[in-house]
Amino acid sequence: MPRFMGFVRMEENVGMPPQALFEAMDGYIGERAAKGIFVDGGGLFGTEDAVNFVVREGQVSRVDGPYAEAKEVVGGWSILEYPSLEEAVADQREFAELHARHWPEVTVVATLRQISDGPDAPTK
Numbered sequence: 001m002p003r004f005m006g007f008v009r010m011e012e013n014v015g016m017p018p019q020a021l022f023e024a025m026d027g028y029i030g031e032r033a034a035k036g037i038f039v040d041g042g043g044l045f046g047t048e049d050a051v052n053f054v055v056r057e058g059q060v061s062r063v064d065g066p067y068a069e070a071k072e073v074v075g076g077w078s079i080l081e082y083p084s085l086e087e088a089v090a091d092q093r094e095f096a097e098l099h100a101r102h103w104p105e106v107t108v109v110a111t112l113r114q115i116s117d118g119p120d121a122p123t124k
């Protein structure tokens with residue numbers, strides 16, 4: 001079954017999501033976990049403690065957060081399994097709609113990417 005990774009990106013320091021979103025997400029994730037769709041996932045702390053290793057021209061350098069130039073940061077992630085790409089896309093839209101309904105004042109980008117199991121092309 002194809003596996004996918006979901007990301008939630010938003011501006012940093014926009015505050016905590018409303019309780020209604022947490023409650024809606026608990027139900028959404030619980031339903032998918034019971035069906036075997038939601039494999040793992042969680043929220044991420046801010047970039048103040050982030051560490052990046054940048055490889056440039058064969059040299060490795062460490063860059064510690066916070067990153068003032070960052071417009072959006074990844075705030076959460078998930079690993080998901082769906083029978084088809086179409087079902088994954090439809091469910092990702094539902095995930096985005098939860099955010100629109102419960103936290104409309106914040107711009108959120110919900111990204112879905114298929115996980116590669118090797119050199120093959122993604123499932124269509």
